[in-house]
Amino acid sequence: MISGTTRLFAILADPVGHVRTPQALNARFAEAGQDAVLVPCEVGPDALEETVRGLRNVRNLGGLVVTVPHKTEIARHCNALSERARLAGAVNVVRREADGRLFGDLLDGAGFVAGLSAAEVELEGRSVFLAGAGGAASAIAFALAEAGAARLTVANRSEAKARALLQRLQSAFPAVAVEAGHDPQRHDIAVNATSLGLKPDDPLPFDPADLSPGTLVAEVIMQPEETPLLAAAAARGLPTHLGRMMLEGQLRQMMAFLLPEAEGAA
Numbered sequence: 001m002i003s004g005t006t007r008l009f010a011i012l013a014d015p016v017g018h019v020r021t022p023q024a025l026n027a028r029f030a031e032a033g034q035d036a037v038l039v040p041c042e043v044g045p046d047a048l049e050e051t052v053r054g055l056r057n058v059r060n061l062g063g064l065v066v067t068v069p070h071k072t073e074i075a076r077h078c079n080a081l082s083e084r085a086r087l088a089g090a091v092n093v094v095r096r097e098a099d100g101r102l103f104g105d106l107l108d109g110a111g112f113v114a115g116l117s118a119a120e121v122e123l124e125g126r127s128v129f130l131a132g133a134g135g136a137a138s139a140i141a142f143a144l145a146e147a148g149a150a151r152l153t154v155a156n157r158s159e160a161k162a163r164a165l166l167q168r169l170q171s172a173f174p175a176v177a178v179e180a181g182h183d184p185q186r187h188d189i190a191v192n193a194t195s196l197g198l199k200p201d202d203p204l205p206f207d208p209a210d211l212s213p214g215t216l217v218a219e220v221i222m223q224p225e226e227t228p229l230l231a232a233a234a235a236r237g238l239p240t241h242l243g244r245m246m247l248e249g250q251l252r253q254m255m256a257f258l259l260p261e262a263e264g265a266a
């Protein structure tokens with residue numbers, strides 16, 4: 001029950017209707033007996049700065065969850081960033097400290113890796129084809145490298161963004177073989193980390209027909225649960241991994257980050 005003592009959290013997105021985090025995190029808050037609520041806020045890019053400036057003054061605001069299209073921009077409005085957020089240049093959770101300072105972190109990548117791990121997918125020494133170079137893709141690229149992936153091919157519509165991501169990745173993880181390219185063949189795992197698949201008439205981010213047999217096809221899109229990409233992959237007999245596994249993978253970490261003082265936050 002929301003009361004005068006409830007700690008407020010807000011998820012900033014545009015649009016916000018498709019997000020799945022409020023129901024998932026509110027269920028976690030309730031399970032953990034936390035007097036906290038996450039509410040959806042639809043905020044356009046032009047209003048982000050002003051919104052964040054106002055929210056800083058809300059003393060019972062515990063923090064923010066941030067998603068498309070604000071993950072890169074929100075980093076500029078934080079007072080401090082975690083190392084992984086700084087490296088990826090994106091933020092998806094912000095904690096408001098008691099003095100109003102904002103600390104940003106990026107849990108998407110760790111969540112994606114935790115989701116794969118929950119499905120018993122081994123990453124050590126694997127080669128991964130990654131479609132996308134935005135906030136989610138960057139976070140995933142760094143987390144895959146950290147988890148021991150040996151080779152990463154990044155394919156993005158804007159080539160310059162793919163190259164910039166690979167440059168940052170290479171300097172942080174020199175042992176990983178990285179390249180920009182659009183050929184998804186000969187990879188163990190192929191990931192859609194673009195926003196393609198959210199809309200019914202979106203083209204496929206890559207064609208599962210081009211994948212080698214046995215390649216695991218993983219999604220970041222949660223709605224619809226079975227995207228056209230996953231359907232096409234399954235039709236070819238390829239193993240698939242749902243987008244919601246990434247969110248499930250990061251809920252525990254979101255709880256611990258947003259409510260660090262909550263005993264047994266999990």
Ligand SMILES: NC(=O)c1ccc[n+]([C@@H]2O[C@H](COP(=O)([O-])OP(=O)(O)OC[C@H]3O[C@@H](n4cnc5c(N)ncnc54)[C@H](OP(=O)(O)O)[C@@H]3O)[C@@H](O)[C@H]2O)c1
Pocket residue numbers: 067068069071108111131132133134135136137156157158159161193194195196198219220221222243244245246247248
């Ligand atoms: N499952 C989860 O827990 C989870 C967590 C985070 C995000 N997500 C999902 O991940 C998706 C991407 O989020 P994001 O934060 O990375 O967004 P973003 O920073 O805006 O990046 C979007 C990416 O999609 C590409 N893209 C968009 N429209 C395209 C098109 N028409 N053709 C080709 N490429 C296109 C962009 O390419 P350009 O660089 O060329 O623009 C970019 O690589 C979203 O749909 C979000 O819902 C899921």
